[in-house]
Amino acid sequence: MSILDHAELENELRKIANYIVTLRREIAVLQANEMHMKKIPAAGQELAAVVNSTEGATNDIMAIAEKVLSADSSDPTAYKEFVEKEMMALFETCAFQDLTGQRISRVVKTLEHIEARVSRFATYTGVEDDPGFLSEQEAADAARRRDLLLNGPSIADDGNTQPMIDKLLATLRNS
Amino acid sequence: MAADVGMPILVVDDYKTMIRIIRNLLKQLGFEDVDEAADGTEALGKLRGKKYGLVISDWNMEPMTGYELLREVRADPSLSKTPFIMVTAESKTENVVAAKRAGVNNYIVKPFNAATLKNKIDSVFTA
Numbered sequence: 001m002s003i004l005d006h007a008e009l010e011n012e013l014r015k016i017a018n019y020i021v022t023l024r025r026e027i028a029v030l031q032a033n034e035m036h037m038k039k040i041p042a043a044g045q046e047l048a049a050v051v052n053s054t055e056g057a058t059n060d061i062m063a064i065a066e067k068v069l070s071a072d073s074s075d076p077t078a079y080k081e082f083v084e085k086e087m088m089a090l091f092e093t094c095a096f097q098d099l100t101g102q103r104i105s106r107v108v109k110t111l112e113h114i115e116a117r118v119s120r121f122a123t124y125t126g127v128e129d130d131p132g133f134l135s136e137q138e139a140a141d142a143a144r145r146r147d148l149l150l151n152g153p154s155i156a157d158d159g160n161t162q163p164m165i166d167k168l169l170a171t172l173r174n175s
Numbered sequence: 176m177a178a179d180v181g182m183p184i185l186v187v188d189d190y191k192t193m194i195r196i197i198r199n200l201l202k203q204l205g206f207e208d209v210d211e212a213a214d215g216t217e218a219l220g221k222l223r224g225k226k227y228g229l230v231i232s233d234w235n236m237e238p239m240t241g242y243e244l245l246r247e248v249r250a251d252p253s254l255s256k257t258p259f260i261m262v263t264a265e266s267k268t269e270n271v272v273a274a275k276r277a278g279v280n281n282y283i284v285k286p287f288n289a290a291t292l293k294n295k296i297d298s299v300f301t302a
Contacts, residue, residue: 058192066199148240149270153285159266162284162291168268169282172275 026124030117043110046103057096064090178300180205182228187211187218187244188262189236193285197231197262200289204296215239219247222254229296234263234270242274249278258299262287 064086073079133139144150153159160168184206188194194211201209210225212218214236222230230248232241239247241261248254261274262283271282280302281295 055192059195062192062195062199069199069203148242149265149267149273150235150240151265151267151270152235153264154266160268160271160284161266162287165266165271165282165284168271169275172272 023125026121030121035114035117039110039113043107046107050100050103053096053100057093060093061090064093178206178296179228181208182206183208183210183225184229184231185210185212185218185221185227187213187215187230187232187236187241189213189233193233197292200292203289204293215241215244215247218244222248222257223251227257229299230257230259231262232259234261234265234274242270242277245274245277245279260295260299262292 068083068086071079071082133142151159184201186194186197186201186209188197188211198209198211210221210227212221215232216239218230218232219239221227230244232244234241241263245259245261248257248259255278258280259278260281260283261279262285263270264285266284274282280299283291283295
């Protein structure tokens with residue numbers, strides 16, 4: 001091996017060592033352990049609590065509506081008193097929105113925290129996305145969503161409104 | 176021909192809350208005979224055991240979606256004429272077109288109100 005080859009090799013090894021140091025620092029800054037052990041589970045718990053409280057409140061509101069709809073209205077005074085009492089219960093039930101709003105804000109903050117770190121990691125390491133799937137299950141889920149058109153609720157102008165759907169159906173009926 | 180308020184209706188949705196909402200709206204419209212199923216598989220079993228005048232189904236359910244249920248219903252000679260309304264949050268054009276091609280009678284996007292439900296049921300039976 002010539003002196004020049006030796007110097008080039010040393011230079012390359014130094015670059016690799018520096019890259020590894022940078023990578024280790026970026027992985028540490030990513031706080032992957034904190035993400036998957038604390039932040040993501042906590043966000044999951046917040047969302048589960050939102051689902052539970054909205055479901056509970058919806059059921060309470062529907063129960064109140066069902067009671068009012070089936071109430072005996074033959075005595076107007078008693079009926080008015082009953083409806084007013086149920087409407088107060090309705091207002092109280094709607095207080096769930098304050099708590100769910102706070103919980104969702106915390107989840108949004110967690111997503112922003114993850115986004116900032118992942119974005120920084122991708123920039124510093126220069127990695128490119130692999131279009132493959134992490135597991136067979138993930139691939140099967142994606143195929144099911146694609147084949148059965150499971151797009152989920154639309155955001156903003158992504159989907160059609162009812163009048164647009166009615167128009168589309170009329171066009172398809174006539175074609 | 177107006178919808179017969181005495182006809183049995185099968186509501187298919189994996190969210191009990193949504194079934195309760197639709198059941199209450201149908202009750203207000205005069206339909207009292209309402210059964211429920213939590214997905215397409217359960218719905219198919221019920222459809223093969225009782226004659227329903229109308230199916231109101233969600234799209235996104237597991238294991239069998241409303242879209243698969245619709246195709247199964249239209250492929251079964253004993254069920255193929257059953258009126259079928261899709262009530263779903265799936266509002267993309269490809270969903271509406273696929274449902275129409277599969278034989279859906281009407282399509283309601285969530286969230287919806289009682290007037291829309293009434294209007295769509297009426298139009299199925301007056302078409």
